[in-house]
Amino acid sequence: MRLDVSAAHHEATQRISEIGTFVSAVFSGRLSNTNPQWERVDLRAIEIQGELAMQIVRRTGKETHTSNIAIDDVTAEVQRVLTQGYSNITVTTTSEIWQCRITRRREALVHVEAKTQAQRLEHNRTKQRMLMADDPFLKAVGIATPAGEIKPSKQDKFRQVDDFLRVFESTLDKAMASGHVHSPTKDKPLRIVDLGCGHAYLTFALQAWAQRVRDWPVDIVGIDLRESSVQRNNDLVRDLGIESMSFTTGDIASAQWSGENPDVVLALHACDTATDDALAWAVHHNAVIVLAAPCCHHDVQSQVNAAPQAWNLLTRHGILRERLLDLVTDALRAGIMRSRGYRTDVFEFVGGEHTPRNIMLRAVKTGLVDKDAQTEVDVLAELWGVNPALAKRLNEN
Numbered sequence: 001m002r003l004d005v006s007a008a009h010h011e012a013t014q015r016i017s018e019i020g021t022f023v024s025a026v027f028s029g030r031l032s033n034t035n036p037q038w039e040r041v042d043l044r045a046i047e048i049q050g051e052l053a054m055q056i057v058r059r060t061g062k063e064t065h066t067s068n069i070a071i072d073d074v075t076a077e078v079q080r081v082l083t084q085g086y087s088n089i090t091v092t093t094t095s096e097i098w099q100c101r102i103t104r105r106r107e108a109l110v111h112v113e114a115k116t117q118a119q120r121l122e123h124n125r126t127k128q129r130m131l132m133a134d135d136p137f138l139k140a141v142g143i144a145t146p147a148g149e150i151k152p153s154k155q156d157k158f159r160q161v162d163d164f165l166r167v168f169e170s171t172l173d174k175a176m177a178s179g180h181v182h183s184p185t186k187d188k189p190l191r192i193v194d195l196g197c198g199h200a201y202l203t204f205a206l207q208a209w210a211q212r213v214r215d216w217p218v219d220i221v222g223i224d225l226r227e228s229s230v231q232r233n234n235d236l237v238r239d240l241g242i243e244s245m246s247f248t249t250g251d252i253a254s255a256q257w258s259g260e261n262p263d264v265v266l267a268l269h270a271c272d273t274a275t276d277d278a279l280a281w282a283v284h285h286n287a288v289i290v291l292a293a294p295c296c297h298h299d300v301q302s303q304v305n306a307a308p309q310a311w312n313l314l315t316r317h318g319i320l321r322e323r324l325l326d327l328v329t330d331a332l333r334a335g336i337m338r339s340r341g342y343r344t345d346v347f348e349f350v351g352g353e354h355t356p357r358n359i360m361l362r363a364v365k366t367g368l369v370d371k372d373a374q375t376e377v378d379v380l381a382e383l384w385g386v387n388p389a390l391a392k393r394l395n396e397n
């Protein structure tokens, strides 16, 4: 159903204000020419000391603010959220799921699905996870027990899955709202490539979430040098009855691809220059989104003979030298991606307490080349006397 935006906002507000039947609402994605203060806002009905109220959770990256408001203030608060310019609104009530996507032409595409749900009003509910603990994937890889409970020894893994899926969701919602990625359909699923996939458990989690939570058709290909990982993953695909997911043995640099460009390239903890191979592969194949979590940075480390004098205080200590040059490596990678028309940011994607490999480089192809980026890369590379692997890979072709 197509509506104008004010009619869609009215429908959303009405459903949220009916507090007796309201369950939850999510506002995410950004309309062009708007700049919402928060990446995502979640509302849900709660009960405090016998009174119905509304809980609001506002999130950007890992920053989360939670507050509760009285029923009388709900409509005004919803108006405030709506004027921020979110492109995706989902309102769940006890009888239906109302979903709205606002296009760049400011048309609201509304879909309503009848579904019975109970209100879950407890006040201090544990954090809403991206995947239910009883998801078949979590059971199959042993993160959850057969009864659907997360094993105490696997809490960190479960949190890592959760953090990754949050990054994936906010990246994709934004890219879809700005028109850089199409909304997935059966005929045109999201095409995702996982380079250096290993056991691919974050990618399996992504498939489970896309299918069961977002109802997004996805087509996933994983590539790894290791035959045993590929075999294991294909067995898991078969056991879980997943369609459109397959793994092949191969080297990232020469990975074959046919048909339309990939929408998303993942390179999660691909060792050393395998990350550069993956970034270069993504650029050459015009991938729209790249999510890379680099690790084992040896390339730049091994090229630095003498540090620029001002940095001697750091480089004289092994651990500081290593960390500093890891940062130089990832800063060069981000700069090179910017110089190739990718809007790029670097952030911590899982808490450092869960894994030391927690930096993510996210690049989204906008086609706008940052005109200062190449100079910045050249200046930094020259200062350290290095020729980064990614620059070599891209200049080879």
Ligand SMILES: C[S@@+](CC[C@H](N)C(=O)[O-])C[C@H]1O[C@@H](n2cnc3c(N)ncnc32)[C@H](O)[C@@H]1O
Pocket: 195, 196, 197, 198, 199, 200, 201, 202, 223, 224, 225, 226, 229, 250, 251, 252, 253, 267, 268, 269, 270, 271, 274, 277
């Ligand atoms: C540390 S594991 C990470 C696996 C997985 N992506 C994850 O995050 O759990 C790195 C994987 O990259 C693979 N790999 C390294 N260099 C590669 C290359 N040039 N081509 C394909 N796979 C590669 C390794 O075989 C290994 O499975």
